[in-house]
Amino acid sequence: MNSTKINKIRIQREEIITLIKQGISIPKISKKLGINKSKIYYHYKKIKGRKYSLEVLPSNNQVIGEFLGAFAGDGSCYYDKKRGHYTINFHLHAKDDKQYGLFLQKTIKKNFKKKVRSYSVKNELRLVFYSKKVFEFIEGYLTIEKNKTLNVSLRWPLNAFSKQFKASFVRGLFDTDGHVRQGGRLALGLISEQLILQVSNILKEFEIDNRIYLRKKLPNQHRLYELTIPRRYLATYLKRIGFSNKRKNAVAEIRTPDPSRKGEEFSGHSVGNAVS
Secondary structure: OOHHHHHHHHHHHHHHHHHHHOOOOHHHHHHHHOOOHHHHHHHHHHHHOOOOOOOOOOOOHHHHHHHHHHHHHHEEEEEEOOOOEEEEEEEEEOOOOHHHHHHHHHHHHHHHOOOOEEEEEOOEEEEEEEOHHHHHHHHHHEEOOOOHHHHOEEOOOHHHOOHHHHHHHHHHHHHHHEEEEOOOOEEEEEOOHHHHHHHHHHHHHOOOOOEEEEEOOOOOOOOEEEEEEOHHHHHHHHHHOOOOOHHHHHHHHHOOOOOOOOOOOOOOOOOOOEEO
């Protein structure tokens, strides 16, 4: 390597270091100097330490279960071959799920070390992040196939999972797809028959009675399965499963039967008037 080239490299390195110390962002330095971002990041790490945390996979059964339950309820994922991106989405209600969306963002950042972007379009709040590792992690636990909503379910028999995992998985599902009826019943509507049966069996393990109904479908639509938990089991559900969705938890606590009032129970069978 001749002296001219060495001198050019030295000057370039000094320019990078100067701009980093001035607080200029990596993308702006890359654009200004026409240098690859990875090369700039090499110097950035030396001066300011690691900028991005390496993604990890959680080992806590409660965290895993709740994340997967929320994904089974309102999540989606796909691989973009053109960009090489493995995209994970959560589709929430922009107004009603605002607090829960923040909870999910913090949970993912803390336990997966991934930055989650949020976008609000009309009534939808969409959370997005990219990770091949998390994509494969989800597929290791859930059966998704082409139509996630229709086919999603736990990949392994229920006895393969801990009770802590199962309670948290159901919590994640009710946080996203569950409803608290005006009469105090809990309801969960799903298209996946296998998943609704799994949820029903998990609830029974926790001594929470429930029923599954097949709702009428419109032409060209899939069948909808609705699981309901009677109001008399609402307190048990809150104690043994609970909500991380504060809005739904607040509604459930208001509608929990008062133990001091004997015989208080909801006897209706209406599907309407839901808090979703």
